[in-house]
Amino acid sequence: MAIPSAGQTSVTEEAILAAALQAFSERGFHGASIRLIAGRAGTSLANVYNYVQSKDELLVSVLRRASQQQLAAVQAAVAAAGDTATSRLSSAIEAYARYVLEHRDELVVSNTEFRYLSDGYRAEVVETRDALQTVVDDIVEAGVRSGEFATPYPMDASRSLLTMASNITVWFRPGGALSATEVARRHAYFALALVEARQLR
């Protein structure tokens, strides 16, 4: 279940990362203090620096992990999907939407704190984001080529698709009439509508 990006992470380190994720989500990068994060992780302020070199690094760790998880979730869904672009796009977006709904903190941080990544760290995260976008881009393009999708603007549609899904949590509140699963399915449906699929699953 854990998706280790690289190297072992001790229980304390894991707690620090989890606390940072939550704190950045609630208060933003600049609004969350290392003291708060340490407190939530159940350790001392100074000990945080035995695991992390700087607050900046804490942000990358959180963002790197989140972006890798998103990519992995979508890749897995696509691999398990059928052969048609319709099936693949539907699976991809449903998986992505599900991730978004189940990892609200990760998405809040990804969407709002990305801009505070210091220069040296940004490239790495951008790369993973781009890989995710490319997965979707490729499916949409293939669908247009095969005649499954009729959209005249495949690239922009692909971008809009992911943007839309990554911001579900802006308006979706759990506990309402719809379950997360239903919302995810519905987003897959919207995706197909957006690319003007012949068959709206």
Add this chain to the structure above:
Amino acid sequence: MAIPSAGQTSVTEEAILAAALQAFSERGFHGASIRLIAGRAGTSLANVYNYVQSKDELLVSVLRRASQQQLAAVQAAVAAAGDTATSRLSSAIEAYARYVLEHRDELVVSNTEFRYLSDGYRAEVVETRDALQTVVDDIVEAGVRSGEFATPYPMDASRSLLTMASNITVWFRPGGALSATEVARRHAYFALALVEARQLR
């Protein structure tokens, strides 16, 4: 002493609001200091407090203004549009997208700093946001009723529509192949696709 929502704004106050908008967009609410804002506004730190009672209030002022402008832009477009839901939705989204593209800072702040509004101030901004959402909701509903739109999920589609448009700037970079106008039109097109309009303008 009162702070009228539509009252007179002196040149200094205007400069402060503009500087705050820019600073909040670049560095976020917690990352932008009053000192920085004062500096960019060309005045002294202490003088900011002659116009604003607190940093919190500065944030509401910026967000209130932005949300009112967005609402006004869409309302004007709808008023000038034709009678069909198709025409109205297209006009609404194109106008909204145009605003988004021409007011990147306003949207960055609206999208990312809204959560830092202190309780007393939040309701006011929420109200304006809801009004905007309702305008679009009503059009979509009318379209479904009239048979122009075939979407089975009008409410979610309406929400997704605005979410998608409000985040254009996440991926759209000016200076590329497309002009802002073209991107705005394309988004209006996407909106119609999303609600499964019979006629995609």
Add this chain to the structure above:
Amino acid sequence: MAIPSAGQTSVTEEAILAAALQAFSERGFHGASIRLIAGRAGTSLANVYNYVQSKDELLVSVLRRASQQQLAAVQAAVAAAGDTATSRLSSAIEAYARYVLEHRDELVVSNTEFRYLSDGYRAEVVETRDALQTVVDDIVEAGVRSGEFATPYPMDASRSLLTMASNITVWFRPGGALSATEVARRHAYFALALVEARQLR
């Protein structure tokens, strides 16, 4: 009596500089905290930063002032001295030694904390130091040329002279048998001995 280096210095700023001088002398640059300096200056920690941009700048201010005072003291003494190199060197060293004895803190800081000057600030202080050395160098050279001084190594002697005098306080403790005035005179005498003056005043 005050020797303003440039610009007005308010009473608070003066207190901060005086406190910094004393603190750096007692505990060294790294051992003296801004908090301590602020406390001794009778103000708050944060207020120090209304007068000084950084601790580094505090160090330069102290060192700049000290070096300028030393140069001024020696220049004045030389200007008031007779025409012979003997008289001029004697006056210069006596004045310098007197300054050293009356400004122990300034010399401790000059001698021991100079190395912590950050690069951007160093040049300025070095220049003043060099000017002082040059004043003495010129006198010694003139004395050798006129036949008043017999030393075969005028340049090294000149350097050793000032080094010796600037470190008087390493071993001289006030309150002993000798007064500061006597010690200063004695050092002028040593200076003449060192350059092998024909007449040891």
Add this chain to the structure above:
Amino acid sequence: MAIPSAGQTSVTEEAILAAALQAFSERGFHGASIRLIAGRAGTSLANVYNYVQSKDELLVSVLRRASQQQLAAVQAAVAAAGDTATSRLSSAIEAYARYVLEHRDELVVSNTEFRYLSDGYRAEVVETRDALQTVVDDIVEAGVRSGEFATPYPMDASRSLLTMASNITVWFRPGGALSATEVARRHAYFALALVEARQLR
């Protein structure tokens, strides 16, 4: 467990002392962290405490060793010198100056960090320093008694002598026109001039 002054020193302990010497010289006692010293010594932070009880003790160890070496160097030179005060003083100062030139770090630390010795440790180092001063004092006094030296202020001259030599490195930069040996000889010459020796070797 005991810390013998002349006991065995393991290779690690030696590395720690060498690193401390260098670090104190470059950054001063308060500016050099144990972490830095450990790193330079090629060991871990915690392991330093297997060899040293505190940072204070590290400073004494460095200063004790440096003062003992200085004393030993001068004592050896005096023992090997001729019978006259002139010969003995010349040898003593040349040996001392040579030590100074060859052990810049030791002298920087001795000259600038001595004041940070905690009370319990200071006496020991002072004793060795005094012993060195006494060696020179005795020679100068003997020279005055024998008529070799004409200085009217033997004690102050003796103190100034050592002060001057211990600060050679303040202005002497290796790689210039003079070799260290020449500079050392020259300082011996200056010493004789200072005490007004009849014969300036």
Add this chain to the structure above:
DNA sequence: TATGAATGAGGATTCATTCAT
């Protein structure tokens, strides 16, 4: 020996805010 993990205190600096002028 040697080390990674842990901590309380303190480092320089900036924060939002106030007040006298």
Add this chain to the structure above:
DNA sequence: CATGAATGAATCCTCATTCAT
């Protein structure tokens, strides 16, 4: 209106030191 001076609290981060392994 406008500002410089002032401050208590908080910022990130490093300190010397300890301890379990």
